Amino acid sequence: MTLLDVRDVTFGYGRQRQVLHGVSFAVKKGVSVGLVGESGSGKTTILRLLLGLTKPAGGTINFGGSALDPSDRGFMRDYRRSVQAVFQDPYSSLDPRQKVRDIISEPLQSLRIPGAHGDAVAAALDAVGLPADAINRYPHEFSGGQRQRIAIARAIVARPQLVLADEAVSALDLSTRIRIVDLFKRLSENMTLVFVSHDLGVVASLCEEIIILERGHIVESGKTRAILDAPQHPYTQKLLKSVPRMPR
């Protein structure tokens, strides 16, 4: 079943700076997708479009059969409930003046989701491996990895179908990164993950499918394994060759 269907999406800032040149791809339910590109590839723009923060200049984005329209309030309410996000910088993505309880329960309150919010927050905290007493603390009392766990708890608390992650482990130390990648891997068993990253190693460990972007074009896409084993496009080959490896 197709969750997200992106068709011929274009986007630009003025006429000179075209960021996306007709991008098309589909996200199937339960199949995690990695969007890989370097700076200027347009991956961040795609993410903003998928989050309904900007409108595409051309093309359509369909979710569950209806078109994503940021100005359609009724649709957006359902959409937000189904699609949540995790951002790159765990220091900037948590409000320093809110307690963890308020941070994690924000989607529940804003989307007016019925039920005991306290229980949902506790379940989310448990799912990301944080102690229950974290709810009364402030973000600055946690390390980078723990903060990212809080941000992930916020993203999953409303039980979305799709989680969009924007370089969600790039700012973390290696020993922390591997744990957060494991956490994402575990979570992706129950929800679909779209993981935007420049890091092929991380995407390879998380995503079944991969989309390689270069300057607003999709240069290659398909099964991660197949592409990494036999990259067809010269850019993919260059990217793969550039990843530093451990000495053998």
Added chain:
Amino acid sequence: MSAAEELTPATVSSERKSRWSPTLTIGLILVGIHVVLALLTLFWTPYDPASMTGGRLEPPSFAHWVGTDRLGRDFFTQIMIGSRIALIVGAGAVAIGAAIGVTIGLLAAFATRLLDDALAATLDILIAFPTLLLAMLVVAASDSASLWTAILALGIAMSAIVARLTRILAKRVLQNDYITASRTSGTSWPGVVVRHVLPNIWPTLSVNFALQFGIAVIAEASLSYLGLGAPPPNASWGRLLQEAQGTVYTAPIGAIAPGIALVTLVIGINLLADGLRDIGDPTRRVSR
């Protein structure tokens, strides 16, 4: 794998530093004295403020703690009433300035580029006028000088400064990822303002309010000194200073006492705001 292993030295220390600071204590005492005196005047003053209770320009004595004025009225009573007026003026002007200023500032922060630029330019022009001059214009435009026109005038004059500060602070907050996260959590723009923008701009804003409170108190004193403030029998410190002008060599206490009252209140308010800001900020509370 466990999240507990991610603890770095800078984490999960629930130890809290003492929230109390000398700044806060001194601020609290100074403001407290004025508040108590002001509240007291609602029920009791040492003497009737309008009647002659002693000789003219008496020096401080046990009966008249800071002497009497040139009409023989108790001077301490007048200072007390002055406290009340100063507090009303400061609070009233800040309330009006904050209400108008924060609203316009937030509007500008969220507005489209064009509207924002227009608002920012207007504010810059308004700020170029001294608060006092702006207030004098407002008072001059109204029919009669009263305490309330003075408060309104100062509040309006203040709102431009508050608006500009709010706009800058809000824009800075809006750049954070937690705002985007809040939007994608389904929070509406008004919700974002209440949940994230206001709490995060409040610490800086509140310190500025305290500063503006002090400026308003001084400005009202200046207006009264110039005869544009509250008319008698409102014993504004500014009017007391103006009345003491002629006798400053023979009875200096008449100028010194309102001066001290003015300075202690303004300093006290600023210290109090500084202390309260540190308490209100969770990131300053925990020892690292």
Added chain:
Amino acid sequence: MTPLLSVDGLTLKTGDKTLVSDLSFSLGAGERMGLIGESGSGKSLTAMAVTGLLPKSIVPAGSILLDGRQVVGTPERTLNGLRGSSVAVVFQEPLTALDPLMKIGRQVAGPLARRLAREGKSPSRREVEREVLQFLDHVALPQPERIANSYPHEISGGQRQRVAIAMALACKPKLLIADEPTTALDVTTQAEILKLLDSLVRELGMALLFISHDLPVVATVVDRVTVLRNGRAVEEGPVKSVFDQPRDDYTKTLVEAARSFDNALEGTA
């Protein structure tokens, strides 16, 4: 032969907090060593201590002998002579390391002119300009004349890092310290910069102290590594033995994490 850099029992404290404790390592002329550590490990502070650029609030103890001279406790003025001739640094963020209001050519000319003056030469402006272009060419920047005439914001991040490297090279230091020089760069740019650093250091016979949290990156440019955790060295040795048979548990965690991403790429997970 005495090593070029010898750090002995280095301890860095701020207030009652110890940031680096009892760290010792040495680096001979032309040798290449990596300092590996995550955030809070004290790896960047160690680099700053070596150059004598520690913030005033951090108090060093122990000994740092650089090119035969003691750095710890030496006044600022004396150290200025040491910087440039003995040591130069390339930082993580090339944009903040360059003056935004000065053209690239003039920025590279600064350290170059100081080095020439140190060598007792008094070159004309022409000569300096020509050498600047040579250095820009040396770090494989295309169209050196255009780059020299640009401001930092007018060129890409990778190009800025090349300029920063050119500035460090213009000093002809005996030791080059690179503090996470590729962390802010794209993967393909990173590969190019690492290759460049590697070949330049070999070519000019400089010693290299490479600081990074990224194990595979470190492995591509150095021969030996020291692994830091919370200000302590937990393991050191040749890259091959440390990465193949880590003895310390923390090093093991890091190596396993790095290998697991490699394996995911290879499909051998």
